[in-house]
Amino acid sequence: MLRKVGLVALVVLCGAAVVGFQSTRHQAGLGNPRVFVPAPTVYEKLGGSFTVPVADAYWLYTIQYYGEHVNADHRLDSLPALLNLVTGLSPHFTQAYFFGAFALLDAGRADLGYHLLLRGYAANPRDWHFPFYLGFFVYTFGKGAQKDQIAAEYYAQAAKLPGHLPSVPRLAADLYQKGHDREKAIMMWAQVYGQGDKYSREKAVAALDQLLPRDKTARMKAVAALRDLMTPAEFNDFIADIFKGYY
Amino acid sequence: MNQTLAIAINTFKETVRDRILAVIVLFALAMIIASLWLASLSLGQGMRMMRDFGLVAVSLFGLIVAVFVAGNLVHKEVEKRTVFVLFSKPVGRSEFIWGKFLGLAATMFVVVAGMGLFLLVIIWLVAHVLLGSLIVATLLTFVQLAVVMAVTLFFSTFTSAILASVLGVCVFAAGQLSTNVLALSRVGHSALLKGLSWVVFLLVPNLTAIDVKGALAGEGGAHWSTIGGWTAYLLAYIVLCLVGAALVFRRKEF
Numbered sequence: 001m002l003r004k005v006g007l008v009a010l011v012v013l014c015g016a017a018v019v020g021f022q023s024t025r026h027q028a029g030l031g032n033p034r035v036f037v038p039a040p041t042v043y044e045k046l047g048g049s050f051t052v053p054v055a056d057a058y059w060l061y062t063i064q065y066y067g068e069h070v071n072a073d074h075r076l077d078s079l080p081a082l083l084n085l086v087t088g089l090s091p092h093f094t095q096a097y098f099f100g101a102f103a104l105l106d107a108g109r110a111d112l113g114y115h116l117l118l119r120g121y122a123a124n125p126r127d128w129h130f131p132f133y134l135g136f137f138v139y140t141f142g143k144g145a146q147k148d149q150i151a152a153e154y155y156a157q158a159a160k161l162p163g164h165l166p167s168v169p170r171l172a173a174d175l176y177q178k179g180h181d182r183e184k185a186i187m188m189w190a191q192v193y194g195q196g197d198k199y200s201r202e203k204a205v206a207a208l209d210q211l212l213p214r215d216k217t218a219r220m221k222a223v224a225a226l227r228d229l230m231t232p233a234e235f236n237d238f239i240a241d242i243f244k245g246y247y
Numbered sequence: 248m249n250q251t252l253a254i255a256i257n258t259f260k261e262t263v264r265d266r267i268l269a270v271i272v273l274f275a276l277a278m279i280i281a282s283l284w285l286a287s288l289s290l291g292q293g294m295r296m297m298r299d300f301g302l303v304a305v306s307l308f309g310l311i312v313a314v315f316v317a318g319n320l321v322h323k324e325v326e327k328r329t330v331f332v333l334f335s336k337p338v339g340r341s342e343f344i345w346g347k348f349l350g351l352a353a354t355m356f357v358v359v360a361g362m363g364l365f366l367l368v369i370i371w372l373v374a375h376v377l378l379g380s381l382i383v384a385t386l387l388t389f390v391q392l393a394v395v396m397a398v399t400l401f402f403s404t405f406t407s408a409i410l411a412s413v414l415g416v417c418v419f420a421a422g423q424l425s426t427n428v429l430a431l432s433r434v435g436h437s438a439l440l441k442g443l444s445w446v447v448f449l450l451v452p453n454l455t456a457i458d459v460k461g462a463l464a465g466e467g468g469a470h471w472s473t474i475g476g477w478t479a480y481l482l483a484y485i486v487l488c489l490v491g492a493a494l495v496f497r498r499k500e501f
Contacts, residue, residue, distance in 0.1 A: 051461060
């Protein structure tokens with residue numbers, strides 16, 4: 001009897017130790033924002049036919065890393081290296097470039113986002129999204145008198161590639177014109193909303209909230225002009241996001 | 248020919264009933280299902296994750312089956328002494344080796360095709376896409392694993408079952424890096440090093456001439472003629488391994 005009780009006590013004790021240890025790991029807090037990221041060449045040389053799955057694994061890790069740090073400590077020190085690794089191992093992984101370019105904005109590195117998109121464009125010259133986003137980056141974060149012209153040229157390139165949105169030539173044409181900067185910026189961000197993942201959509205909503213009129217009727221009128229930049233389903237989501245604080 | 252076929256059928260029946268095989272396949276299927284969970288974390292890249300990690304599961308679990316079953320195949324016959332009964336009949340030793348390999352290859356085909364089909368169905372159920380390229384990738388993975396099986400069988404004719412299995416895994420790993428060996432043969436000024444690297448490059452099976460998983464993800468896709476050439480190379484490598492295994496096994500005394 002005593003032996004049985006002792007055994008049960010041992011099991012309970014060991015179970016408590018296991019649960020206690022693991023539950024304290026959960027409360028361990030944020031991970032280190034500076035993580036070790038090997039150079040892509042390491043996996044290119046040693047990955048054999050597993051290079052793409054390694055890129056996928058690092059993609060999952062990059063998303064987790066970004067999600068963990070972006071709203072907590074705002075430290076994204078290793079994000080450029082992680083994106084460099086993922087896109088280096090899988091140069092045709094287009095979503096990694098698009099996500100990465102916008103995620104790098106949170107790291108305060110729009111320049112790196114632009115260069116990431118440039119590399120993606122070089123690796124995927126038939127994908128219209130690259131010149132489209134490059135145009136957006138140049139217009140929104142670029143400096144200098146020539147930025148409208150350069151952005152318009154990127155949009156014009158996007159308009160020549162198969163599968164582009166019908167509104168892309170209109171954007172190019174508008175950019176070639178002088179003035180109406182606020183309208184242009186609204187159109188750009190609305191396009192980003194239509195094409196982006198949930199993170200870039202969040203950024204687009206935040207930017208548009210600043211650019212659009214505060215008055216509800218005026219805002220509604222400005223938003224209605226953006227209807228042809230996205231599909232009806234995207235537009236419904238867009239309306240819901242833009243007027244979130246109004247209801 | 249009839250003897251080879253009889254041994255192959257018998258080996259197939261024997262290995263396909265193996266419980267360890269069933270456990271490994273179950274683990275592989277669990278891994279493929281687990282890729283669904285990874286897909287949910289991938290920010291809209293679910294199909295890519297399912298496809299790539301699913302194919303990794305097919306490759307790695309197929310490798311485990313290939314090396315452990317192939318490593319034991321000959322030794323089991325010797326330990327159980329069934330080989331004596333077999334050789335008392337008009338069965339040659341090379342027929343024995345070929346029959347064993349073909350039987351195991353049939354088992355491996357069933358295993359890999361089953362896992363590939365399962366992955367295909369999972370992707371179809373989740374993403375409503377029927378990936379034809381996945382079938383090609385699964386078949387090429389089978390050919391790669393057949394090479395590893397042939398090499399392991401060759402090693403098992405003169406080493407222990409465990410060592411043959413370990414060497415099989417090593418050859419698989421070396422086969423993933425064979426292009427690096429080729430690069431090594433081009434650097435430096437030492438003629439000896441260059442010559443040695445070249446010999447190693449020829450000896451180690453080139454398992455990455457086509458990056459099967461990469462091609463599926465749109466990275467470095469291959470033309471059908473390249474796929475055909477590579478498959479022919481791997482089949483020739485298998486024949487060389489089996490001829491070597493038969494030669495060694497012919498000299499073996501029980």
